[in-house]
Amino acid sequence: MKNHALYNLREKLVSERALHAKKVCVCMGGSCMASGSQKVLDKLKEEVKHSNIGSGVEIKSVGCMGACAKGPLVKMEADDVIYQKVNPDNLKPILTDHLKGHKPVPHMVLFADNDSQPTIKSSEHPFFKNQRMIVLENFSRLDPTSIEDYITAGGYKALQKALTQMTPEEVIGEVKQSGIRGRGGAGFPTGNKWEMSYKYVGENKYIVCNGDEGDPGAFMDRSILECDPHRILEGMILGGYATGATKGFAYIRGEYPLAIQRFTTAIQRAKKLGLLGKNILETNFSFDVEIRIGAGAFVCGEETALLASIEGKRGTPHVRPPYPAEKGLWDMPTIINNVETYANIPPIVEKGGEWYAGIGTPKSTGTKVFALSGCIQNTGLVEVPIGTTLRQVIFDIGGGIPGGKKFKAAQTGGPSGGCIPEQHLDTPLDYEALNKLGSIMGSGGLIVMDETSCMVDVARFFMDFCMDESCGKCVPCRVGTKHMFELLNKICKGNATEMDLELLESLAPMVKETSLCGLGQSAPNPLLSTLRYFRDEYLAHVREKRCPAGVCNMNPVLAEVR
Amino acid sequence: MVSATNPASAAPAIPRSDPRVRRILTVMNSHGRKSDALIQVLHAVQELFGYLPKSVIELISKEMRIPISRVYGVVTFYHFFSLKPMGEHSCVVCMGTACYVKGANLLIEQMEKGFNIKPGQVTKDNKLGLQAARCIGSCGLAPAVVFDGEVLARVKPEELVPKINEKLGVTA
Numbered sequence: 001m002k003n004h005a006l007y008n009l010r011e012k013l014v015s016e017r018a019l020h021a022k023k024v025c026v027c028m029g030g031s032c033m034a035s036g037s038q039k040v041l042d043k044l045k046e047e048v049k050h051s052n053i054g055s056g057v058e059i060k061s062v063g064c065m066g067a068c069a070k071g072p073l074v075k076m077e078a079d080d081v082i083y084q085k086v087n088p089d090n091l092k093p094i095l096t097d098h099l100k101g102h103k104p105v106p107h108m109v110l111f112a113d114n115d116s117q118p119t120i121k122s123s124e125h126p127f128f129k130n131q132r133m134i135v136l137e138n139f140s141r142l143d144p145t146s147i148e149d150y151i152t153a154g155g156y157k158a159l160q161k162a163l164t165q166m167t168p169e170e171v172i173g174e175v176k177q178s179g180i181r182g183r184g185g186a187g188f189p190t191g192n193k194w195e196m197s198y199k200y201v202g203e204n205k206y207i208v209c210n211g212d213e214g215d216p217g218a219f220m221d222r223s224i225l226e227c228d229p230h231r232i233l234e235g236m237i238l239g240g241y242a243t244g245a246t247k248g249f250a251y252i253r254g255e256y257p258l259a260i261q262r263f264t265t266a267i268q269r270a271k272k273l274g275l276l277g278k279n280i281l282e283t284n285f286s287f288d289v290e291i292r293i294g295a296g297a298f299v300c301g302e303e304t305a306l307l308a309s310i311e312g313k314r315g316t317p318h319v320r321p322p323y324p325a326e327k328g329l330w331d332m333p334t335i336i337n338n339v340e341t342y343a344n345i346p347p348i349v350e351k352g353g354e355w356y357a358g359i360g361t362p363k364s365t366g367t368k369v370f371a372l373s374g375c376i377q378n379t380g381l382v383e384v385p386i387g388t389t390l391r392q393v394i395f396d397i398g399g400g401i402p403g404g405k406k407f408k409a410a411q412t413g414g415p416s417g418g419c420i421p422e423q424h425l426d427t428p429l430d431y432e433a434l435n436k437l438g439s440i441m442g443s444g445g446l447i448v449m450d451e452t453s454c455m456v457d458v459a460r461f462f463m464d465f466c467m468d469e470s471c472g473k474c475v476p477c478r479v480g481t482k483h484m485f486e487l488l489n490k491i492c493k494g495n496a497t498e499m500d501l502e503l504l505e506s507l508a509p510m511v512k513e514t515s516l517c518g519l520g521q522s523a524p525n526p527l528l529s530t531l532r533y534f535r536d537e538y539l540a541h542v543r544e545k546r547c548p549a550g551v552c553n554m555n556p557v558l559a560e561v562r
Numbered sequence: 563m564v565s566a567t568n569p570a571s572a573a574p575a576i577p578r579s580d581p582r583v584r585r586i587l588t589v590m591n592s593h594g595r596k597s598d599a600l601i602q603v604l605h606a607v608q609e610l611f612g613y614l615p616k617s618v619i620e621l622i623s624k625e626m627r628i629p630i631s632r633v634y635g636v637v638t639f640y641h642f643f644s645l646k647p648m649g650e651h652s653c654v655v656c657m658g659t660a661c662y663v664k665g666a667n668l669l670i671e672q673m674e675k676g677f678n679i680k681p682g683q684v685t686k687d688n689k690l691g692l693q694a695a696r697c698i699g700s701c702g703l704a705p706a707v708v709f710d711g712e713v714l715a716r717v718k719p720e721e722l723v724p725k726i727n728e729k730l731g732v733t734a
Contacts (some may be wrong), residue, residue: 030699030700031700031702031703034700034703034706034712034713034715035703035715067702068700068701068702068703069702069703071702213699214696214697215697216657216658216659216660216661216662216696216697217658217659217660217697217701218697218699218701219697219699219700219701219702222699254605254642255695255696255697255698255699256699292601292602293601293602293605294642295601295604295605295640295641295642295643296640296641296642296696297639297640297641298696309601310598311598312596312597312598312599312600312601312602312636313600313632313636314635314636314639315639315640371701373659373660373701373702373704374659374660374663374664374701374704375663375664379701379702379704380702411659414659445659445701447659447660447663447701449663453663458663461659461662462659465696469696471639
């Protein structure tokens, strides 16, 4: 397809779609599908077909709407109303009262169950009002399987702009100017990474998309892959153009079959329209993308391990430098970025780096998607400008802790991150501030814990995870995580002495400093951060053989025997 | 071990004409039999057989020209691959952080009590396999359990065993 042909197609699609004034959108995100949204979609289609609701109504499957715990969700697009927990038996009023009678159904509106006077318009509800959507902007509007939908919404405009009006240097320039940093968690400036690869001549360079979202409690990448796959694809193609790579790999977790399926569809559709493959938009730029399915190893989220896995080997990391941008897949320059990073690239190229740099904080620009879960009222996917405080995310957007319980800690960054206590709720969520607190931004999992969680038990949970997932290549991680787990286990069982606590405190920094890769270097973080903020809980376990939260099963007798 | 032969547990040989084997050869060819496609080929085997039979691993090693030691190394590295059959039905309890905070460990306890199996094990009648997942990414539905691909949301500990029994077609 030629450049102007894509312009024409977009215009044609936009005018065609304007005819369908009343859109009833059914969420086809992973969580809503698990709650039965396919049945709701089928039933709605059937009902509309057999009734006299009239023409111009379109029942449409769309991506995730964000409030993942309330599914299946149905959105009346024109009126900006979202209905929650819809099932084939209770959906009648949506059609008769709302669609036909133009009267919303208050008791079914999203978040109505915690609210005697629910907010009818979804965009006015605090959950949505306080968000700023860039990555998630298309989610609730587009059918994830339709490339036409993506094109209608302005998709592939950035690619057109880059291929026809910009040089690769200019694309890198925009990305650098935007100030975007890697959304996988480490926060390396993306533009600088791309420049490193660009400096090498030759065509054997690679673009890799890290979709091995291993952090438990994180589902942002899954949702982006499932709900806006073309956005990621466009970001990868732009990366290929900017760095001079001709081949890309999307490494997706094996646990996400729907994401794999939708991304595969996206690749096929893009190829058919000539937006991927040989001579994209009939220019002399060619780029191809292949999917690699992960096989369940947390360490493969580490970039050098991920590359080994793409090459079909055991996913063990190696020492950096050389960085993958210089020597990556098959020893060729390789750019690895996270799913969310790629999803940010098209708007940056289209609207300019300066626009993006205006969002967020001067050092950490743009927005970040968080997967809000745990003990929180409004579970789901939220996107906020970087620098928004934890309190705003948890209490304004998330609606606070349910059941009148007290907030205890927020866990960010998964097994590599830490627990942030109440006194630091006003910390802005940015890379530096979180590091200072002993946690990390991570990929964006944000798990809220209330007073019923025992922090020692949480530390043990994460240590168990890291011990299990350690690849075994370097000693500090392989042996260190095991020892730390056993010590934590001892504390949880009430068999530990203060000597054990001391040992733990000297072991943790050692593992942190001497491990080979990010897994080992960050494995002590949950332990260190809970020790820092919840020391009294550790002491209660050790000295008084008591678990303040009542989670751990104490067995004080054995302490004497030992 | 892959190469050790133990007549007592020897699985029946799988003929080359088995449609599943032919399918695996097709997958191999679609990747040009390049060694970097090993994990993708193993995925196909796991999906078609439910586990990785020894004879198929040997076939892959031969056809893709990868030493069997390396294939074995890869197989044992990744959680997804299993060297033994995983039971007719699978029950996966998500042990991600969000599910853990909401009591997923109690679900595992119930399963251990109700079916006398631990995660990674199969019941004696080979009906049900229990697994603990790292995170299935359905944190909004925590605690979540996946039975034969179907996600059960917000599972209460006391409801789990009856629910699974019902799905297995056993009246408790």
